Amino acid sequence: MKALLFLSCFLLFGEAMFAQSVASGGAVSLEIRNILEASTPGSPVRVGDELLRQYEELIQFYADRAFTPAWPDDQRGNAAVQELLVQIEDSKYDGLKPSSYHLSAIREIAASSDAGRNHENPVHQAYMDLVLSDAFLSLAHDLYLGKVSQEGLQNSWGIEPKHVKTSFGTLLEEGLSSGRIKESLVSLWPRYQVYKSMRRTMKRYFRLAEAMEEPWDKLRGKTIKVNEESRLIPEVRKRLQYWNDLEADNSGEEERYDSSLFDGVRYFQKRNGLEADGIIGKDTYTALNESPASLIRKVAVNMERMRWLPDTVLNGRFVMVNIANFQLDYLQDNGLDTVFTSKVIVGKEYHTTPVFNGEMAYIVLSPTWTVPSSIIRREMIPKIKKDVSYLSRNHFKILTYSGKEVSPSSIDWSKASAGNFPYMIRQSPGTFNSLGQVKFIFPNKHNVYIHDTPVKSLFSRDLRAFSHGCIRIQKPAEFAAVLLEGDHKWNLESIRAGMESGRETTVLLKKKVPVVLIYLTLWTDPAGKTYLRKDIYERDEAIAKALLLD
Template identity: 55%
Template sequence: MKSLLLFLFIALFSWQSYAQDSQEENSVPAELRRILESFDASQTIQIGEQDVLEPQRIVDFYTQGDFVPVWTEQGKLHPAAKEVLEAIEDSKWDGLIPQEYHLEVMTKAVELIHSSEKELTALHQAYLDIIFTDAYFALASDLYFGKVSQEALKTGWRIQTKEEKIDIGEVMKEALETGDVKSSIQKFWPRYQVYRNMRNTIKDLSAKADIDSLSWKSVSGKLLKVGDQNKLIPEIRQRLAYWGDYSGTDLSPEMLTYDSTLREAVIRFQARNGLDADGVMGKDTYEALSEGPGKLVKKAAANLERLRWLPDTVIQDRFVMVNIANFHLDFLRDNGMDTLYSSRVIVGKEYHSTPVFNGEMAYLVLSPTWTVPSSIIRNEMVPKAKKDPSYLSRNHLNILTYQGKAVSAESIDWATVTPKTFPYMIRQSPGVFNSLGQIKFIFPNQYHVYIHDTPAKSLFDKGVRAFSHGCIRLENPQGLAEKILENDSKWTPEKIHAGMNAGKETTVMLKEKIPVVLIYLTFWTDSVGNMYNRKDIYERDKEIEMAMFSDEVFLQNYKLKDK
């Protein structure tokens, strides 16, 4: 009898174990494990017809979580599934393409589940769990790091790569627990307020384009000023009215005269677009006026991508930011909300473009000398000296051997000298005539780029100020020095001024280094919604735009007519 009871107990236990094993083998975790085990890192990974966008994150997330599903439970989708769909759809305001984040298959899944009372199979649940997680991971990653790899571009972006300081999986799990999935996506936006401003601008431009009746074909023509007559004037007037710059009431196609009201509108438009506000229709003004809402949406999207590339480390208590495309420098604090100092700058010519990078300002030099770079000696100074030997002395440029011995320009046989064989260095003495002006601000970098004063003050009156060899020339350098040194009692404004005019170099080491970031933004929006559009002086926008979306996809994304 005891043997029979023991047999029955063992049989019952074995059946329960078999049933449990069978149940586990047909569970969602088991199906998740099987799918992930099929991933082949040597090729593009697909499940169904969907490419897995973040395969390594997916494997790590589910493995560390013991393959527990997070978007599905008991044959149903998580209630927050609709929220992630809304977040993906809203990603177009970030300049991204919602369809690239599994939007279609996720939308169909939500519709199917809500229209049917049937529970999903374990395999179907596992598939959808991976799809929803992958979509969240991919969108979060693109918002945090940027969609386009800046290293692969030719646009000269050399700002340090952003480090991952946020765990995407943990943020997603927390959002699912609280039911606040859509808002959680905002945690991956750049911390800069201008990013939020620009998202709103893309919305506004898209809405404005819906009621747009203009063709926005490229417009160009001859120089136009008050009193001129031209068949393009009605088109110019209409476009200025569209942007709110023309306040007149006469938009008749027969009105062919460039009058004073139109001139005032052109001046307002030029000022908003960073151009010479002279009221004359010229090449740059025609180009800016050819950019309709569609082109500005695309331009805004490219600049949102640039903001996503910026590391959080540039946001410190105080930092210097130079927008190369805007020819402007700001000394900021409190996440850029407080401007301590602002000034116009001159940047590099197109063929001497100022690079985009970041560094740390370590010291200032008052009354600096200028040791001329060898490239400028070879390409510019030697050819000028060969034509006019007095050129060097007239510009306070001294010839020195590399042992420090002075060499007279008159002692050199310039007829036999070539740029490649010139064996000396050239150095300019301190003074108001010095090409670096009376002060320079040094943030050591491999590009030998720094911020400095300049004696050529008249160039600051130009709208487009790309004249240097790459360095940043500052309009009011003493103002920046005073702000940087305001907590150093040894350097009062009077002592700074005296040092700048002393005629001999003085190096001022900073007690705390100040982050410096040189950026390239051709479009941005301020806190009250004003748009700022700038000429793409280095023609860098196009490459980013092409990497982000094709023209066809772009037009579909925003339902626009012009691209």
Template identity: 45%
Template sequence: MKVYFRQISLILTLIFTWLQPGLEAEASLPTQNLPGEIRSLLESDPSVLDTDFQQNSLFSRSYLLTFYSDRAFAPAWLTGTKPSCEALELRLLIQQSRFDGLLPEDYHLGQLDLLFEKALANDFISLREQALMEVLLSDAFILLARHLYQGKVHPEHLEGVWDIQHKENEPKVLEKLNLALSHKNVRQQLFSLHPKFGIYHRMRQTIKKYYELEKALTGPVRKIAVPDKPLEPGHRAAQIAELRQRLIFWKDLDHYAPDSGQADVYDSLMVEGVKNFQSRHGLLPDGRLGKATVAALNHAPKDLIEKAAVNMERLRWLPDTTLQEFVLVNIANFSMDFIRQKDTLLHSNAIVGQSYRKTPVFNAEMSYLVFSPTWTVPPTILANDVIPAVRKDISYLRNKNMRLLDFSGNEIDPVTVNWGEMTGRNFPYMIRQSPGPHNSLGLVKFMFPNKYNVYMHDTPSRDLFFRADRALSSGCIRIQKPFELAQLLLADQPLWNDERIRNAMNSGREQTVTLKRKIPVVLIYLTFWTDASGQENIRKDIYSRDAELLKLLQSPLAKEN
């Protein structure tokens, strides 16, 4: 028996001695078979890949096969067994993807960190681990490039309407990847995929600032109690001192020490800070500390990081074409801007759809306007508003200067109709309001034909423009400065001078004017942006759309089939 064990021991010693040179060779030349290992990894069964990648599934397998086959599966990111300078730069950019409102974890950051730590510590790193690091870096670059260019979430996955045309071109991720490696400019190639709008880059700086503010916090942001009644200048309240510090935290108020015994007084300096804060949040800047203002002051940096992230994603959905002249309506800001060569020629307050009659997000081209318009009551308003009103009072139509017409245009006497039986579905007529100062469309409407039957128009209810919350319409956009918009649109038609425009608006006779050039109109929904002066603007999510998009932004990605 002892002889037997000695023989076994001798055999094992001989085998180990025979294998030792090969093991030492592999340790000293670890990249010798790396192309074959990369190829084996990419050609493996998906179930094997899932095990190798430790739940970090590949998202761009077809792109990776193309990229590596074109280079005979040679490594792109490694210098020997260590990550190259370009690899280190890409990992930093992955970490910084949070400044784009994205999740670094989506781009294999956790597993890359482990592999980098092992490689940089001069620990033995196997061929399989080298191949994993290599392929994960390329996959991360491709995925991040696609997200920076097109967004992580597709708008069609959202409940609300987003009907703005998408980017026409693909991000050309393999071209960008090859350029990044050959020219050693990973940052430049990825940043070239950012939206071309200055607002995006400003928001990126803002979100950085919010991360710094979050880092500076020593604990969670405490909710300040909302006062029972709005606090006016000169009032005393227990929460004044804390509200003052919150204004200083958000940079709406310079740091100062109130007079002795006045820490709980809402003083004049604080009032100015509150007004500035209210303006940034789209609130009426009246200096009163009411429910909405205190609720906004209770935001934590994390809340605004998430709000910025959602809106940066919306910017990534927009076409990458630069418009020289266009009308921009920000639904959440209740505003309309006429922009030419990046200059805002006209800013107007606007009224948009109520929460149950939301103004859709889309783009179209304005081609004509109508002075002294008539208004044919649309089906929804007819069923929900006008028919019930006429049932209660038959004089409603006369008082509103409305006429009942058949579909041949013949006028019908309202008293001949059995209104008790009328509904929106069986109503055999149309109701049209005549031109005039009380017409629901006001004195002019601006037409950009679209499937939603949404357009811009004047309104006789001018007082509504002074409200902070202007989600009041049935879907169309009412604007505060219709005359000024008409001036800009008709500036290339000399016969349409100011006097003629005013006369046409007040003629009481409908007149259509075709524009010489079609003007793009973009209806957008942004609840956060940073303006040209670097000031952050935060708006109420009037249609409750931010939470849905945020959830999708923070959800795990589905791997490529």
């Protein structure tokens, strides 16, 4: 609607400029304006068989240039068309579908370029110009902002969208005038180094998929342990060698699961985010059945997630937690340098950790824990009804909202319910505290933060989804020390003393630290090694369908 209002205003106040354009031989300009002007509000805008995806941007772009054609009909323009065509064809390496960007129509335009487009009917010249511009603008939009709308997925993605700093129309204008269409589009890739690594992985998977003569048979069968024999062992060995998880010259003892294959299986399991126990079971079979074609789909989903990430954090140090990888990294230099890393525990499947970004503002040493009302209702009241000493054993106090402590024995627990409990429950500081001995706060509407935990044994698990949504960190004191570098009041020793003091202490960070909680089920490191993780929250499929990857 805004575009149509803009066009109406232009038609009212810009007739003189447009008339000058037509007077100088702008028959094509007239047809461009006629096509754009003939659209119906709320209806898809088409030229021929082609749907214009970026209609509002096209209106602005062509109105700014008095509707003159954008793509020159000379050698320079022909080269730009050919370059755009290559970028559209190569968009498959970004996990996008080239057919979404007028691929067939632009192939025809590119094929006819040598003959010269100036011999075409003005209507057809206008059609070609609009299709070319819409293809560039659509691809630019999808490379920078992503093709899929996060809001429509209902997948707990709450990261603030990127802001377009330069209009895509301006970028098109610059690309055409400089003859650098490719560079204009490449400049829109996410600035994270991992995106370029994933793009190289995507190219490799396409080559492997094209070279594969027939699809793999699905591996399935009983659990296989080391030193056992199975007819599936030769195929397991073959697939590990295919993915470079086992030396190519390792032939082993045909159907016997030997020690060298055991090492390869464990490495494969670790790279795929599985329990690295060397036992070939259901999850390992599933991972071994992933072919290059199926992995192309996974890369595409996660490249789309990379396009959703903010680029504002890349100018300094930032915290990134990959929920699906159960890991926290403190990064700098565009994510290339890892200052600190730690295992983390994230939310259970029914208490999922949300994806969002914020700024860490302060640290609390030796914290109390005010139990969220949802946990009181669902979990604590039933436990207290069974055994009221549960409160004292776990150092919980009951308080009124005016701060007065209430004795548990004064409450008729038989009548306590989710809708009839006008108190708060608070746990005292200490090693027993559910938050452990330190928490890291980045204020957010989800009330999610990073904290210590008294249950350290869970960090030995490879799959670590056990929390109510917050992030439990394995190395909290070391993380605090890294965050407080440069603050002479704090070092590792004084931080640990504060954690053990039993007195709640708030430490403000001198500079807020960006925090990004992400969900990547596949990524490639700068060295070219690809890692896969289980889709613990089952979020990949919705994005794949929205990308039209089926």
